[in-house]
Amino acid sequence: QVQLVESGGGLVQAGGSLRLSCAVSGDTFSIYAMAWFRQAPEKEREFVGGIAWPGDITRSANSVEGRFTISRDNAKNTVYLQMNSLKPEDTAVYYCALQRAYAGIPSRSDLYNYWGQGTQVTVSS
Secondary structure, three states, X not given: OEEEXXXXXXXXXOOOOEEEEEEEEEOOOOOOEEEXXXXXXXXXXXXXEEEEOXXXXXXXXXXXXXXXXXXXXXXXXXXXXXXXXXXXXXXXXXXXXXXXXXXXXXXOHHHOOEEOOOEEEEEEO
16 A cells, blocks of 8 residues: 655745655555645646656646746655745645556546645745
8 A cells, every 4th residue: 555645735925935745655666656736625636746757757737837846755755846936826735646557747636546635735915
């Protein structure tokens, strides 16, 4: 079983920064990609960005491109989401997800098999 635990959320003013962490435990073999999603109340879960294990390739959604950065620390089994220039529209619960069935970094939430519990990010005006 794979377990993902997010941390690092909080309240920040617009223009500020936060770094989210996702610690992975359990069976960490054969990971294809890990990604960050976010979800506001009564809205669909939205792809934010992700990282593929082969080649250490990253990509982000257009809405956060240039502001958010994905990275990982294999020694700590941890993936990070560095969020800069935060906007009120970024307010959501942020989830870490993992998949090992598809190549690349899918943006569809239903293609990820394992999820963390989420961490709240609130950006004030």
